[in-house]
Amino acid sequence: MAKPPLSMKPTGWFQVAWSDEIGVGDVHPMKYFDQEMIAWRSESGDLTVMNAYCEHLGAHLGYGGTVQGEVLQCPFHGWQWNQQGRNVCIPYEDRPNRGRRIKTYPVVERNESVYIWHDINSRDPFFEAPDIFADFGDDRSAADYFPQQRLFRQGLQMHPQYVLENGVDFAHFKYVHNTPIVPVFTRHDFDGPVSYVDFTITFEGDDGQKIEDINSGVEAINGGLGIAVTKSWGMIDNRTISAITPVDESTSDVRFMVYIGRPAGPSATRDPARAEAKAHEFGAEVIRQFSQDIHIWAHQRYSDPPALASSELEGFTAIRRWAMKFYPDGRGGSAAELAATDSR
Template identity: 80%
Template sequence: MAKPPLSMKPTGWFQVAWSAEIGVGDVHKMKYFDTEMVAWRAESGELTVMNAYCEHLGAHLGYGGTVVGEVLQCPFHGWQWSAEGRNVCIPYQDRPNRGRRMRTYPVVERNESVYIWHDIDRREPYFDVPDVFAAFGDGSGVDGYYPQQRLYREHLELHPQYVLENGVDFAHFKYVHNTPIVPIFTRHDFGEPVSFVDFTITFEGDDGQRIEDVNSGVEAINGGLGIAVTKSWGMIDNRTISAITPVDEFTSDVRFMVYIGRTPHKDQARAAAKADEFGREVIRQFEQDIEIWRHQRYSDPPALATDEYEGFTAIRQWAKQFYPDGIGGSAADVYAATQKG
């Protein structure tokens, strides 16, 4: 990937782990946004994500740090840090250091995933993480689906915006995923930090059919640049979550999750096997996109076909609000300006 002229430190919610990776008492090392971090789970089950280096003398808390009840203890001198990032104990002194604080991040656990809110100006979250079930308002829930299937690719040279732009790129479906006809977009709603894209699509039939006769499609909800959830209708019931999180100035981690809906079936083992097979096919198609993204160059301005102009213009204008480095102003300021207008 040729490095795009886009910040790798955008504002928003981004996945940093799966919940099951961090059990009670665990300390989980990770690096995102060019920053060493740790995630740890207290005895109460509360999950905390904070910068990794102890404010005392800089020991990395991911190497030997231990959870003691509701605090994280440094392996170097035993200093203890709370879920709010405050020093609550210096074991060889009768009072803590109240003047220093570890940076912590707002955390949400949803759909078996761990998300943190990232903002270089440390603003509080102003939109929510979309839920792959509740966000569509159809009464669905995890019990109606087979276990989540996953893809995880580390340190790929791609930018989160490439993945979001893929959601308005109707032409690629035919040439990357071999759909018989080009889909038609029925909704582009980029008025808020959480945006919506719906389109009619089919993966069956031939190129002789008319799009007007297709009775299947996809609804997508984008929670900023870091998360997109989708619901398919008129075909095999599936929900997906794509989560792209910058690691450093050049690479991102890619997570993709698929839920396949349960259906009444006499042979439950056969039904589960078919669901697993279909889930793997959905993941395979996402991998086809990854192969494009990781070798892509950001084209600005792009040479667009007439029918592409509306979607790409809308999503690129929408994306500007999440960049803090002059491309579109700070996320909170841009959002505030749209509300005033």
């Protein structure tokens, strides 16, 4: 992949694990944003994400570090670090080292996922990670859906912004996903750090359909560049979460999750095993379609500026301008592109 002229260290919420990967007492090593990190869960269930190296002599706490109640103990010399990254015990000294601290990250568990807040300037979070159920305001919850189905692809040469730009790319649906009709976008709201995109779409029928005849669509909520959640209506009841997290200067990890709604009525209770099997099939198909997009993104060159058709100009201009909110180092696009969007 040609390296994009976009920073791989944007600001926002990014997924680093699933919650069920980190049980009580577990220490989970990982690498994101060019940093070795760990996630660990205390005996009370609190989750901490911090940089991985002990400030004493540099041992990696993810390899042999142990949870001791509410603190993490280094495997090398037994130094203990609390959930704020502060040293609270040196077992062979009378007092801890109060001058050294391991960097910790704001963390939230939502959507069965672990999200951290990343910002190269260490600013506090200025928006919430989206919730796949609460943020659509329809009183639905995880209890109304079958268990989450997942896709995890590691170390792909792609940038999180590619995925977000897909949300305004109406033309790709017909050619990547073989939809019978090009969707029509009914909402583009890029005023805040959380953006909203709605569009009318169907995956069934033939080329003779008119968009006026379609009674189905998708609502999407984008929580910065790292997390997008969708709700489908008028078709198979499903909700999805896509989460793209930079690993280093050229690769990202991709996580994708789908929930399929539980059917209502007597047929669902009569044969629950069949209903669950059908849900698994539907979920696998949604994941397959997302994988089609991944195949494109992982080999894509970031066009800057892009050669847009006139009908694409409004959507792509809006989302690229919105994306600039998340690059505090200024590496979110060319000066020419910024000047062009600012003059519109």
